[in-house]
Amino acid sequence: MNLNNDIKKILVTNEQIEARCKELGEQIAIDYEDKKPILLSLLRGSIPFVTTLSKYISIPLEFDYMKASSYHGGTSSTGNVAISVLPASKLEGRHVIIVEDIVDTGFTLSTVVKILKSYNPASIEIASLLDKPSMRKVDDLKIKYNGFVVPAEFVVGYGLDYNELYRQLPYVGVLKEEIYNK
Numbered sequence: 001m002n003l004n005n006d007i008k009k010i011l012v013t014n015e016q017i018e019a020r021c022k023e024l025g026e027q028i029a030i031d032y033e034d035k036k037p038i039l040l041s042l043l044r045g046s047i048p049f050v051t052t053l054s055k056y057i058s059i060p061l062e063f064d065y066m067k068a069s070s071y072h073g074g075t076s077s078t079g080n081v082a083i084s085v086l087p088a089s090k091l092e093g094r095h096v097i098i099v100e101d102i103v104d105t106g107f108t109l110s111t112v113v114k115i116l117k118s119y120n121p122a123s124i125e126i127a128s129l130l131d132k133p134s135m136r137k138v139d140d141l142k143i144k145y146n147g148f149v150v151p152a153e154f155v156v157g158y159g160l161d162y163n164e165l166y167r168q169l170p171y172v173g174v175l176k177e178e179i180y181n182k
């Protein structure tokens with residue numbers, strides 16, 4: 001079985017992701033000069049993106065993680081966001097960049113931002129590989145560093161999953177409907 005056969009079309013190629021991460025990473029390095037930001041990745045989907053993005057951020061930075069889940073295995077967000085891992089670092093007075101694979105309804109990020117604010121960081125910004133603005137259900141989210149805008153289709157790859165599969169695909173693609181309508 002080859003996972004690539006389950007993909008209807010490729011939306012963002014690996015080359016496009018690499019090039020966009022270079023642009024975003026270089027911009028972050030300028031914006032955060034002397035600020036030693038914390039790249040706070042949301043598990044599990046953001047790992048491929050944070051790995052590629054961080055290669056291009058040439059200033060000192062730290063990594064940390066949180067785990068937030070909202071899909072619970074399906075193809076649409078439930079709005080019921082479960083936080084199961086909190087950051088290990090002390091965030092007070094620090095510059096935090098939340099790293100996400102996709103912003104869909106925005107429920108996950110608005111929950112995460114609310115929690116992070118209680119730690120009194122110096123600043124909070126968002127970096128996301130993908131933005132699906134047509135699905136947004138919260139209106140106060142500003143994504144400072146966005147990779148690509150995608151249409152309202154179910155996408156997998158580069159960290160994004162369907163039932164925990166497809167995360168390792170080196171591109172972002174649309175999953176064939178027959179896979180999730182089975």
Ligand code: PRP
Pocket residue numbers: 042043044045046068069070071072077100101102103104105106107108109160161
């Ligand atoms: C996905 C994705 C975002 C969130 C986006 O996470 O990684 O965190 O949903 O959706 P929202 O904007 O509608 O909240 P998921 O719950 O599937 O967890 P995962 O990162 O482990 O795949």
